[in-house]
Amino acid sequence: MxxxxxxxxxxxxxxxxxxxxxxxxxxxxxxxxxxxxxxxxxxxxxxxxxxxxxxxxxxxxxxxxxxxxxxxxxxxxxxxxxxxxxxxxxxxxxxxxxxxxxxxxxxxxxDIGKQNWNDKISLQFSLWHLASKENDVKTKILIYYQILELSEYAFDKYQNPNESPDPLNECRFLRHLVAHGNIDNDNKQMKAYLKYLEKNKTPYGRIKTEAIAVST
Structure with a gap:
């Protein structure tokens, strides 16, 4: 053969x-x-x-x-x-x-087994590989978020700054800060997230000022 x-x-x-x-x-x-x-x-x-x-x-x-x-x-x-x-x-x-x-x-x-491949999954693994080699934090966040976008995840609305956001929602907010650098906007969910950062440390120990620094 x-x-x-x-x-x-x-x-x-x-x-x-x-x-x-x-x-x-x-x-x-x-x-x-x-x-x-x-x-x-x-x-x-x-x-x-x-x-x-x-x-x-x-x-x-x-x-x-x-x-x-x-x-x-x-x-x-x-x-x-x-x-x-x-x-x-x-x-x-x-x-x-x-x-x-x-x-x-x-x-x-x-429990590792064979992968049922399609173009989307193949691209997600390629993006993960690319992001892991990237040293720039902003670029790394943008690439990782592309993986999330390909998964077509249905985001919940985040409105209560007294509660921790869903981790995938937080990915979306961080991507917004990095991509747009616009923290003074009319997005109610982003405003709630920034209030949350003011009150609490994120899982990575960053506070609001550090999140803003990433976006500038």
Whole structure:
């Protein structure tokens, strides 16, 4: 069956398959989150993924599929992977390196399974990946809010400054401050939120003046 093969490199270090297992990498959880046409296997004491494709060495179609799976893996673990597309032409092996960076590592959830992909979910994981690399706080907030917008969340009205806003509502208010920088407006919900900030510290310990500073 035609296929496209990639060699994986974890934790910014060219660990062998044996070293990954010794370090506590749960190979079975990783397998369980991958699609049925992905085969995770050890070769030369290195971890590889072989993807069933229409033709051999179909990098154009297989790379986006691998990218989205690894971005989902990153979402759960905060760990990225370098991978090499390996082609075989007779006795000549050509390796093309695609680089991704590494962060601290979390465990995959116990109930991790395969993702039912669509364009929206794929974009949300890509935005999460992009936001996590962004150092500018304003830009990070704007990107994260795009993920929320894609979820089509139905926001409740916030009117009582004596009560803490729903966390997702608070995301909306912070995005408004960052995007518009307009705290003196006629938006009743924003006015209520700013009164709340005057009276209480946010979950991140910021008060009104600090929230305003983000927007200016």
């Amino acid at each position: 035609p296929s496209t093969k990639f060699r994986l490199k974890f934790d910014n270090d060219d660990k062998t398959y044996s070293q990954l297992i010794t370090a506590g990498f749960n190979i079975n959880k990783f397998k369980s989150m991958l699609p049925d046409n992905f085969r995770l296997h050890e070769e030369g004491d290195k971890l590889h993924i072989t993807i069933e494709t229409i033709r051999d060495d179909d990098l154009a179609n297989s790379k986006p599929l691998l990218d989205r799976e690894l971005k989902r893996f990153y979402f759960f673990t905060n760990m990225e992977v370098e991978y090499q597309h390996i082609t075989v032409r007779g006795t000549i092996r050509v390796e093309q390196l695609h680089t991704m960076t590494i962060s601290s590592v979390n465990n995959l959830p116990e």
